[in-house]
Amino acid sequence: MKKKVFNSITALALCSVIASTSFSFAGTTSADVAKADMTGNHVRIISDTEQYIVQDGKTDYKVVVPENCSSIVTTAASELVTFFYEATGITLSVIDDTQATVSTESKYFSLGDTTLLRASSVYESVTYASLNTDGYRMVTEGNTVYMAGYGDYGTLYAVYDFLGDVFHYEFFYTDIYNLDTGVTDVKLRAYNIKERPDVAMRIYGWGYQLENVQTTNRQRIRSWGDYFIPVNGRNWHNTTSGYIPYDQYEAAHPKWYGDGVGKIQMCYTAHGDQAEYNALIEHLSETIVRLLEENPTKSVITITQEDSPYWCKCSWCAAEKEKYGSDSAAPLKLCNKVADRVGEIWRGKNNGQDRENGYDIVYFAYGSTIVPPTKNLDEVDEQGRLVMKSNEHTSAFFASTGIDSTQSLTAPVNAELIGYLEDWRKITDRFYWWTYHDNYRQYFVPYNGINTLSEYAKYIKEINTDLWFAQMEYNQSGTSTGWATLFGYLQTNLAWNVEGDVGAMTERFFKAVYKDGAAEMMALYEECRAWLQYMGDQGWYSGASSVFNESHKNEEYWPRHLLEGWLAHTQRAVESIAYLKDSAPKQYTNAYKAIATERVFIQYLLYDLHSADLNKKDLQNLKAQLKDDILLLGMSHLWELVPVQDFLSELSKN
Numbered sequence: 001m002k003k004k005v006f007n008s009i010t011a012l013a014l015c016s017v018i019a020s021t022s023f024s025f026a027g028t029t030s031a032d033v034a035k036a037d038m039t040g041n042h043v044r045i046i047s048d049t050e051q052y053i054v055q056d057g058k059t060d061y062k063v064v065v066p067e068n069c070s071s072i073v074t075t076a077a078s079e080l081v082t083f084f085y086e087a088t089g090i091t092l093s094v095i096d097d098t099q100a101t102v103s104t105e106s107k108y109f110s111l112g113d114t115t116l117l118r119a120s121s122v123y124e125s126v127t128y129a130s131l132n133t134d135g136y137r138m139v140t141e142g143n144t145v146y147m148a149g150y151g152d153y154g155t156l157y158a159v160y161d162f163l164g165d166v167f168h169y170e171f172f173y174t175d176i177y178n179l180d181t182g183v184t185d186v187k188l189r190a191y192n193i194k195e196r197p198d199v200a201m202r203i204y205g206w207g208y209q210l211e212n213v214q215t216t217n218r219q220r221i222r223s224w225g226d227y228f229i230p231v232n233g234r235n236w237h238n239t240t241s242g243y244i245p246y247d248q249y250e251a252a253h254p255k256w257y258g259d260g261v262g263k264i265q266m267c268y269t270a271h272g273d274q275a276e277y278n279a280l281i282e283h284l285s286e287t288i289v290r291l292l293e294e295n296p297t298k299s300v301i302t303i304t305q306e307d308s309p310y311w312c313k314c315s316w317c318a319a320e321k322e323k324y325g326s327d328s329a330a331p332l333k334l335c336n337k338v339a340d341r342v343g344e345i346w347r348g349k350n351n352g353q354d355r356e357n358g359y360d361i362v363y364f365a366y367g368s369t370i371v372p373p374t375k376n377l378d379e380v381d382e383q384g385r386l387v388m389k390s391n392e393h394t395s396a397f398f399a400s401t402g403i404d405s406t407q408s409l410t411a412p413v414n415a416e417l418i419g420y421l422e423d424w425r426k427i428t429d430r431f432y433w434w435t436y437h438d439n440y441r442q443y444f445v446p447y448n449g450i451n452t453l454s455e456y457a458k459y460i461k462e463i464n465t466d467l468w469f470a471q472m473e474y475n476q477s478g479t480s481t482g483w484a485t486l487f488g489y490l491q492t493n494l495a496w497n498v499e500g501d502v503g504a505m506t507e508r509f510f511k512a513v514y515k516d517g518a519a520e521m522m523a524l525y526e527e528c529r530a531w532l533q534y535m536g537d538q539g540w541y542s543g544a545s546s547v548f549n550e551s552h553k554n555e556e557y558w559p560r561h562l563l564e565g566w567l568a569h570t571q572r573a574v575e576s577i578a579y580l581k582d583s584a585p586k587q588y589t590n591a592y593k594a595i596a597t598e599r600v601f602i603q604y605l606l607y608d609l610h611s612a613d614l615n616k617k618d619l620q621n622l623k624a625q626l627k628d629d630i631l632l633l634g635m636s637h638l639w640e641l642v643p644v645q646d647f648l649s650e651l652s653k654n
Contacts, residue, residue, distance in 0.1 A: 036192050038125065041135075042497055043194040046165070051143060051188040053107075053166070059090050061107045066114050067096040072152035073112040075217065076159045080109060087167040088183045108144040109162075112155040122146045125194070128357075133227075134220070135196030138162060145191065157195070157220050165189060171218040172512045173485045174208060176590050195496075199460060201227045201300075201432075201467035202495040206488050207476040207636075219492040227467070229291045229301040237307040239266035243284055256280050258312030265305055265312055268330035272316035281334070285341035292346070292359055299357050303335050304364045304397065311368040324388055325374030328365060332373065332388065332396075332427070335363045339393035359393055362432055365424050366399040372423045390428035395466070398424055399434035404546045406448040406536050409459055413544055425463055432467040433460060436547045437487070440640040443473050444604040445552050446482030448532035448541070450490065454502050457494035468495055478634025479593075481600040483525065485513070515580065515591045517573030524569035524598065531562065553609070560610045563602050570599045596629045603629070607651075620654070627651040 036045055053061055063077050081092045097114040100106070110116045117123050122139045128150045131137070136154035138161055139146045147158035163169035163179075166186050171177045202221045209216050216222065224235045231242030240246060244256050244266065255271040257263045270277035288301055311317075311327055320330040339361050346355055365372065373388040381387050390396060400417045403409075409418055425431060435456060437449030460468050470491050473480045489509055493500050510518040510525070536542035540557050541549055552558065573595045580588035603626040611619055627648055638644050 038130070038192075038194045040194075041196040041198055043192075045192040047190045049140075049188045049190050052186065053188050054088055054090065054183065054186040057089065057184045059088075059092070059107075061092065061109060062100075063092050063094040064097055064100045064108045064110045064114050064116055065094065066112055067098050069096070069112060070152045073155055076111050076147075076152075076156040079156070079217075080111070080159045080163070083163050083167065083169055083179060087180050088186070102144075104142055106142065106144055110144055110146045110148070111159065112148055112152060114148075116144065117146055117148050120144075120146060122148070126150055130194070131196050132200045134200065134202075134222075135194070136161070138191045138193040138195075140188065140190045140192075143188065145188075153220075153222065153226075156217060160218065160220070161193065161195065165191075170508065170512070172489055172509050173594070174212055174215045175586075176513055176594075177218070178508075178512055197496045198457075198498045199465060199468045199495045202492065203227070203467065203469040205470045205472040205474055205491075206480060206484060207473055208479045208485070209488060210474060211477065219488065220496055221492050227298065227300050229295045229298050231287065231291065231301065235302060237304055238302060239305050240264060241306060243287055243303070244280075253279065258310065258317075259314045262310045262312040264308045264310050267312040267314060267317060268334045269312075269314070269316040269320060271314050281337050281341055284334075284338045285345055288338065288342050288359070288361065289345045289349070292342075292355065297357075299355075300360045300362060302362045302364075302397070303331070303338065304362070305331070305367065305369065307367075309367060324376055326369070326371040328369035328371060329373045329388060331363045331369060332390065332394075335361050335394045336387075336391045339391055343393065360430065361394045362397045363394065364399060365396045365420070366434075370398075370400055370402075370417070371420055372396075372427055374423075388427060390430070392429070394428070395430040395432060396424050396428040397432040397434060397467075401436050401547055402545050403436070404542055404544060405435065405437045405452055405456070406532070406542045406546055408452060409455060413542070421463075431463060431465050432469075433465045434469045434471060436471050437491075438472045439547055439549060441548050441550050442552060443476055443637055443639045444481055444601055446528060446532060446601050447547070448529065448536060450483060450487055451529065451533065453487070453490055454494060454498075454500075457491075457498040457500075460495075461498045470495075473637070473640075475637055475640065477636035479597050480635070481597055481604075483528075483598065485594065485597065486525075513591065513594045514573060514577075515587060516576040517591060517595055520569045520573040520576060521595065521598065524566050524573075527566065527569075552605075555609050558605045558609055560606065560613060563606045563610070566602045567599065567606070570595050570602065593633060597633055600626065600629050600633070600635070623651045 053059060063080055065073050065077050077094050081094060085091050097116060100108060100114070100116055102116055102119060108116065117126070120141050122137055122141060126137050126148050131150040131154060133151045134149065134153050134157065136147065136149035136158035138158045145162065147155055147162060149155045149158060160169065166189070167180045167183065169177060169179050197220070203224055204210055204216050204221045209219065209221065228235045231238045232245070234242040240257070244253070246257065246263070250257060253276060255273050255276040256267060258265040258267045270280050284303065291301060317330055321327050323329070342359065342361070343354065347353065377386070377388050379387045385391060398421055403417050404411065404413045407413055437447065439445055439447045472487070473484065479485060486506065486509055490502060490505055493505060510522050514521040532541065535557060540551060574592065577588055577591045580591065603622055607622055607626060614622065630644060630648060635644055638647050
């Protein structure tokens with residue numbers, strides 16, 4: 001097998017830890033599968049066989065998909081065919097399962113819920129209980145390799161795992177991945193693999209992920225719409241805009257809305273009017289049942305306040321806050337009642353049967369509701385259930401912009417908010433977490449979020465978080481500066497397996513993305529991280545709500561000599577890849593763009609803070625290069641609420 005030099009030292013794709021267990025067999029049998037211990041999320045039992053998938057540049061293998069497979073399984077087949085061809089020069093045939101015949105001689109890659117899978121011993125282990133939504137099994141039985149998830153995305157992720165094992169495939173960033181090429185011989189491996197992500201639901205947080213479905217597929221992350229049922233098009237904040245648009249319901253039900261300026265929010269007590277409160281519960285419940293019927297494969301729906309600091313201050317809401325110690329008590333109580341009523345309506349329409357894949361109604365611990373209930377926690381309802389605890393069909397979605405994600409979760413600055421989070425965990429058995437790791441007031445200034453990323457991931461698993469949404473520059477087009485692409489690669493891998501080796505992954509990323517410029521870019525990265533850590537230690541660029549920090553606008557914080565030294569690293573990195581321009585133009589373009597991406601934040605800070613110290617020629621060159629880089633990379637925003645157009649116009653002025 002002929003390999004690229006870098007690939008020969010690359011770990012298995014999509015899994016940062018190679019299996020530590022061994023299990024010898026040549027062609028797995030049903031007994032082998034049955035006796036293996038498959039507990040845990042990452043069980044990887046792999047051994048060699050004497051059979052071949054590819055021998056002397058030829059193969060008898062075919063890809064088998066279900067007769068009427070989904071677009072996701074079609075994508076899985078396409079990815080397998082594409083990368084197999086790139087590695088070997090062989091185009092695999094794809095057939096549906098009506099054309100496949102199982103025998104001891106069959107040589108298939110079976111993708112998803114095929115008739116072959118159902119006839120195999122593997123099928124009984126492809127369950128929701130074992131794999132959740134996105135997990136998968138990859139098993140060799142006879143000469144056939146089965147790759148199947150409980151959901152179709154699991155099947156797609158199994159394909160990437162297979163490619164990682166046989167061709168050292170690993171995806172880093174849009175259009176940048178590792179893959180062996182010129183492969184003429186591939187032995188069949190005996191697989192008994194179970195992979196289940198440590199975080200069940202993983203939502204993209206960067207604009208460059210949102211814009212490219214191929215990137216999200218290959219990073220094994222999903223969109224909100226894959227998991228959540230929108231209400232009137234809203235997933236995040238939907239109580240008024242989703243369930244009770246003001247212009248439609250205010251005339252008949254004015255008590256459904258908060259008082260005064262709080263009318264932007266729902267009143268979770270209906271101003272103490274029991275009839276209106278019951279009507280609100282019925283309206284919410286009927287809406288949710290209808291949406292569950294319209295979305296049979298999805299189970300999560302939110303009842304979440306609008307993104308506004310205003311809250312209903314009516315006497316009834318105030319009384320609930322006084323009784324239970326928090327504004328969060330009224331939404332929690334309402335959602336529990338809605339969840340009960342949804343179950344009643346569903347069973348009434350379905351011969352007494354509950355919904356097969358259940359349902360989860362999610363409410364926010366955010367803004368006014370970030371503090372969990374603190375009083376009367378032992379109160380029970382008429383059914384003997386705790387009033388201030390989520391029932392089996394409701395969950396809290398914790399979202400605090402106040403946590404300083406440049407510092408440890410155990411740091412004093414985070415003590416109060418993490419204390420709230422821990423208390424929420426006592427109130428809700430299932431948990432969703434919306435985290436923040438960027439500066440939303442300055443997209444062009446690096447934020448030191450990578451240092452704590454591994455800690456976050458491990459804690460998220462420890463507290464059994466069902467969903468992790470790491471919000472970054474979600475509305476930034478093209479790409480983001482300040483090590484965003486590295487962050488996305490690390491975070492998505494850690495969400496799958498929190499024990500991933502960040503150092504090893506970082507080294508692989510730099511070698512793959514920056515090519516021969518890797519050493520210079522790594523030196524820049526390490527210097528930048530050290531400086532950001534120093535800034536944090538000095539209190540310059542950290543603290544509660546650091547994600548809204550604008551204190552960078554100080555020459556002392558970003559000295560000119562420091563920035564010019566960093567810029568020199570990028571210049572030398574560009575020189576190091578110059579030879580690729582003619583011999584490998586695509587590789588050159590990708591590496592050049594990656595270097596230019598980090599050049600943006602350095603140039604921006606030089607221009608923003610040190611323009612007065614630059615001579616006219618140097619200033620004009622700096623402005624021209626910064627503008628060219630922004631346009632080359634397709635960046636759209638200077639910060640969350642400010643598009644880049646005016647800044648580009650400013651750079652164009654003499």
